[in-house]
Amino acid sequence: MKLTLGPMLYYWPRSQLLAFYEAALEWPVDIVYLGETVCARRHELRTADWLALAERFRDAGKTPVLSSQALLESASDSNLLGRLAASGYLVEANDLGAVKVARDAGVGFVAGPHLNIYNGPMLDWMAAAGAVCWLPPLELGHDAIAAVLAEKTCRIQTEVFAHGRLPLAFSARCFTARHYGLNKDECEFKCMEHPDGLLMETQEGKPFLRLNGIQTQSAACHTLWHHLDEVRELGVDSLRISPQSQYTPEIVAAFAARLAGNEAQADWATWNREGLVDGYWRGTAGIADPQGAEA
Amino acid sequence: MPVPPKLVCPAGSLPALKSAVDHGADAVYIGFRNATNARNFAGLNFSDAQIEEGRAYTRQRGRELLVAINTYARAGETALWRRAVDRAAELGADAVILADLGLMDYAHRTHPQLRLHLSVQGSATNAAAITMAHECFGVRRAVLPRVLTLPQVAHVIKVLAQDNVPVEIEVFGFGSLCVMAEGRCLLSSYATGEAPNLHGVCSPASFVRWENQDGTTRARLNGILIDSFAPDEPAGYPTLCKGRFVVDGATYYALEEPTSLNTLAILPELMKVGVAAIKVEGRQRSPAYVSAVTGTLRAALDAVAKPGYSVKSAWTHALERVSEGHQQTLGAYSRPWR
Numbered sequence: 001m002k003l004t005l006g007p008m009l010y011y012w013p014r015s016q017l018l019a020f021y022e023a024a025l026e027w028p029v030d031i032v033y034l035g036e037t038v039c040a041r042r043h044e045l046r047t048a049d050w051l052a053l054a055e056r057f058r059d060a061g062k063t064p065v066l067s068s069q070a071l072l073e074s075a076s077d078s079n080l081l082g083r084l085a086a087s088g089y090l091v092e093a094n095d096l097g098a099v100k101v102a103r104d105a106g107v108g109f110v111a112g113p114h115l116n117i118y119n120g121p122m123l124d125w126m127a128a129a130g131a132v133c134w135l136p137p138l139e140l141g142h143d144a145i146a147a148v149l150a151e152k153t154c155r156i157q158t159e160v161f162a163h164g165r166l167p168l169a170f171s172a173r174c175f176t177a178r179h180y181g182l183n184k185d186e187c188e189f190k191c192m193e194h195p196d197g198l199l200m201e202t203q204e205g206k207p208f209l210r211l212n213g214i215q216t217q218s219a220a221c222h223t224l225w226h227h228l229d230e231v232r233e234l235g236v237d238s239l240r241i242s243p244q245s246q247y248t249p250e251i252v253a254a255f256a257a258r259l260a261g262n263e264a265q266a267d268w269a270t271w272n273r274e275g276l277v278d279g280y281w282r283g284t285a286g287i288a289d290p291q292g293a294e295a
Numbered sequence: 296m297p298v299p300p301k302l303v304c305p306a307g308s309l310p311a312l313k314s315a316v317d318h319g320a321d322a323v324y325i326g327f328r329n330a331t332n333a334r335n336f337a338g339l340n341f342s343d344a345q346i347e348e349g350r351a352y353t354r355q356r357g358r359e360l361l362v363a364i365n366t367y368a369r370a371g372e373t374a375l376w377r378r379a380v381d382r383a384a385e386l387g388a389d390a391v392i393l394a395d396l397g398l399m400d401y402a403h404r405t406h407p408q409l410r411l412h413l414s415v416q417g418s419a420t421n422a423a424a425i426t427m428a429h430e431c432f433g434v435r436r437a438v439l440p441r442v443l444t445l446p447q448v449a450h451v452i453k454v455l456a457q458d459n460v461p462v463e464i465e466v467f468g469f470g471s472l473c474v475m476a477e478g479r480c481l482l483s484s485y486a487t488g489e490a491p492n493l494h495g496v497c498s499p500a501s502f503v504r505w506e507n508q509d510g511t512t513r514a515r516l517n518g519i520l521i522d523s524f525a526p527d528e529p530a531g532y533p534t535l536c537k538g539r540f541v542v543d544g545a546t547y548y549a550l551e552e553p554t555s556l557n558t559l560a561i562l563p564e565l566m567k568v569g570v571a572a573i574k575v576e577g578r579q580r581s582p583a584y585v586s587a588v589t590g591t592l593r594a595a596l597d598a599v600a601k602p603g604y605s606v607k608s609a610w611t612h613a614l615e616r617v618s619e620g621h622q623q624t625l626g627a628y629s630r631p632w633r
Contacts, residue, residue, distance in 0.1 A: 071476055072421045073447055096396075097423030100430075114479060116418070116492060118367035121397030125431075137492070139484045147370035169480040169536075172442035172627045175550060179542050200549050201541045202520040208540065209482070211549065216475070218485055279488070285517060286485035 001231070001259050002238040003252065004031040004159060007067040007092070009167055009212060009242060011191035014044040020243065021053050025060045027249060028256035031238060032057045033092055035067040035084065038167075039174070039213045040077055041187065047083055054089050067092040070114045071170045071214065090132070099129055108132040113161055114170070118144075120151025127154035135159050135240070138166050138222075141283040142230055149235060157237040163225065163251060164242020165197070165210055165274075166218040166286060175211040184214075195245035199274075207274060208287075218286065221272040226290050227281055228258055247271040297566045299600045303361065303465065304589045305578040307339040312349045314586040319593030322359035324392060325349060326578060331379040332363045333416055334578040335495030346386050359389040363578075365414035366495045367395045377401055384409045392438070393417070394478060394492075399432040412465070413437040416491065418478035422454035429462050436463040438574060440476045445561060445628045449568035456569070463571035468558045469588055470576020471619055472626050474536055474551035482535055487517045498534045505530075514538070531619070555618035556626045559592075559606045562599045584617045 005024055008017065024032060034050045034057070036042050045053075054064035066084040069077055072095045081098055084091050085105040093099045094112035102109035111117060111126045113135040123134060136145045138161055149158065176198055177187040197210035197217055207219035224231055224239070231239070239259070241252055251271055257264035268276055279288025304320035306312035315323045326332030328340040341349065346362075353360045362383040368376035376398050383391045384406040391409060393399050394416035402411055413419055413428050415438040428434040439448060452464050475482070477491070484490035487502045498516055506513040510526035514533035521538035524530040531537070536550040558565065558573070565573065573596070575588050591613045598604050614623065 070479065071442070072423070073443060074450075078421055078423055095421070095424060096417070096419060096427050097421040100423045100427035103427075116367055116394075116478060118395070118493060119370040119373050119397055121368070121373060121401065122395060123397075125396050125400050137481070139481045139490065139493070144370060151370045151373070166481070166485065168485050169475040169482050171475045171550075172444075173474055173551075179545075179549070198542055203523050203539065203541060203546060204520050205541070206519070208486075208519060211542065216482065216550070280484075283488075285488040286481070287519075 001236060002030040003028060003256055003259060004238050004240045005029045005033065005252070006161070006164060006240045006242040007033040007035060007037045009038055009165075009215065009217070010195055010197065010245065011039070011042045011044065011189065011213070012195055012245070013192060016195075017045055020248070023249060025056060025062075027252050029062065029241070029252060031063045031065060033065045033067045037067045037069055037094065038215050039191070040069065040074065041184075041189070042191070042213075047080060051087055054087070063090065065090045065092050065110055067112065068094050068098040070094040070112075070167075071172070072097050073172065093131075099126070103129045106130075110159070111135065113138050114167075118148070120148055120153070123148060123152045123156065124154045127152075127156045131156060133157035133159055133237070135161060138168070139280050139286060141281040142227070142234065143283055146234055158235065159238040159240055160224065160231060160236050161222065162231070162239035162241060163223045163255065164221060164240070164244065166222045166280075167212075167215050168209070168218060168286075169216040171214050171216070174214050175216065176213050179211060218277065220275040220277040220287065220289070222280065222286065223268075223272075223276045223278055223290075224281055225255075225266065225268075225276070226278060297569070297600070299566055299596045300570050301572040302589065302592055302596055303572050303574045304585060305575055305580070306349070306585060307334060307336075307578040307580070308582065309341070309345050309349055311578075311580075311582040311585045313352060314582040315589050316353055316356055316358050318586050318589035320358060320589050322361055322389070322572070323349070323353060324361040324363050324578070326363045327379050327382070329375065329379070330369070330493075330495055331366055331376050333365045333414075333491050333495045335366070336500075336579050339579060343382065343386070350387055354387075360387075361390045361392055361412065362386075362388040363392040363414065364398065365392050365394045365416045367416075367492050368398055369493060373397070377405075380406065380409075390436070396428075396432075399428070399434070403432040407433075410435050415440055415467070416478040418476055420476065422451050422458070422460070425451065425455060425462050426458060426460045429460050434462060436465055436571065438465045438467075440478070441467050441473050441556065442476045442627050445564055445568070448565075448570065448628070452569045464569070465572035465574050466565065466570050467556055467576060468562075468565075468573035468592060469614065470556055472551065472554055472556040472624065486519055486535055498532075503533055553619045554624045555614075557614055557618070557623035558625065558628060559595050559610055559614070561625060561628055562595055563604050566599055580617070587613050587617050
């Protein structure tokens, strides 16, 4: 199985973003997803910067993929997408409009996890539209993915979201701006103060979700670390690691070691202090943890 | 002259369907009694015989019957969803409301005469997505997610018209407010394992637990504390995006207040930009709700085409009584938080 670095879900200062990707050039990942997928207001890296990064990753022998925003609302969102598709790189489509742009441009695309591909006929349709790889919706686990793969008739690569906080929901409203009593259009880019999002706890002090601008994530980190044999047997082609502000290189290295058949020591208590969950993979509530405990 | 939008009302039962028709709905939307629709609640929805009776009732009165088959087909069980499309076609539905592209492909190929509406669960927020659905499946109407502002709704309609894409736009006019883009929210399955896309439910009642201690009422969803109510506070249903949580030491409605969408104030604008239909949310609500909301919106839509439209206080009060938390908002259309 290959290892992929998922798109950046957070808003970091330009220097931090560039340092992150500079380091990633050396990491044992085969595919790197680039581009802004959450909010059009985030602009520390511009389209030209992302395209320059794509070139560097290609030169480093990795496959760059340009990800599209999950929620395309405005005309400029759609125009940006056209530019990405015209660049000649693979794109990741997370919206039916993005699928159209890729199809019309005649470029292959990765059907992202927000396209809601829940069954074989829909996956076949995506493949016919030009998808070369797909990610199941995040809520699908082993049995459900197996059922899609059994039902499909197309040939297509499968990538699963293997490690990271789950991007669960998208809104027009910015919850980070709301927290600060700010309007979305005058948000003062508060997301930058929260490199891993803003934790949302229950009134009993239990971590539940994570506010990340217009995106709502799981507070905990979803992982397939304990299920890699099952993932391989399913015929999955690649595993996605979602960036976090600390310990991403350690996490990538640990997964890479496992995929190479080596022993790997993982220090999850340090790397993901927010805790691990894997309920979705096991066909239950996503918040359920690897010990089988529910919420 | 702009034409007032059609009024599309919900019915979770035959009495609700008749209420909607009797109070002036132009179209009523319903679902089968199974996982194929996004209000798959116990005791709700229609058997085949009831659909036939509902069909006769709407047809005799010149109204439309729309069938929502708007969850995503589960792999290995797609036959159930296809059968629902076949049944809707056989029963003479005026349109089916679909979200699953694989199912749309099937419907388009198998029942080319059947009118297709793109469900709000299909998450089409832009003209490109709607154009794609029209090109590939002949979709004739798209229901926009409740995340677009009024100018964005207008822009989508304008682009479709410029590109000669004959797809009507339907928007939500009243009802429970989703603050997340429909079809793009997994919060409920994260907490419970069940969510709208696959199960047709959100924050399902079977996972709700109420606790009372010293007068404080706690509402839990699968054990997760969604909200806690003081003795003098009315306790609301624990829809998980509408609870009070703690962020950085502050306890508040971190995602959204319990509130209903109400567009009476902007009906003239919705008509002017060319919205073809106004949808009322609430197949899970009672016939009394359907009567009150349908009657009120009928009166408003009849008034909107005439000069001097203004929101009558009787309408506001009627809708207030059936609103979530007795609060109402223009939601994303006005974007006070923008």
